[in-house]
Amino acid sequence: MSVAVTRQIRVSGRVQGVGFRASLQDEARRAGVAGWVRNRADGSVEALLHGAPEAVASLIAWARRGPPGARVSGLLDAAADPGEAPPAGFELRPSA
Secondary structure: OOOOEEEEEEEEEEOOOOOHHHHHHHHHHHHOOEEEEEEOOOOOEEEEEEEOHHHHHHHHHHHOOOOOOOEEEEEEEEEOOOOOOOOOOEEEOOOO
């Protein structure tokens, strides 16, 4: 069994108002990835992803395309703050 990884991503482009957060939540739950997703005031979507390395990598690859209607122009992928514990499930969080 592989050790879980935690990544923080920020997706830019036309990613708000197109169902990106709900679709990411659905994909994460299917993949068994914990974490959260929220809109940002700058028009981007931010997410914390925690799970098996293969599942997290697959979810990041999905986020580079997004749901139908989204136009992803960029994705920043970084190690998450080690002090932030991911939730047990996958949450939609309020905008920040």
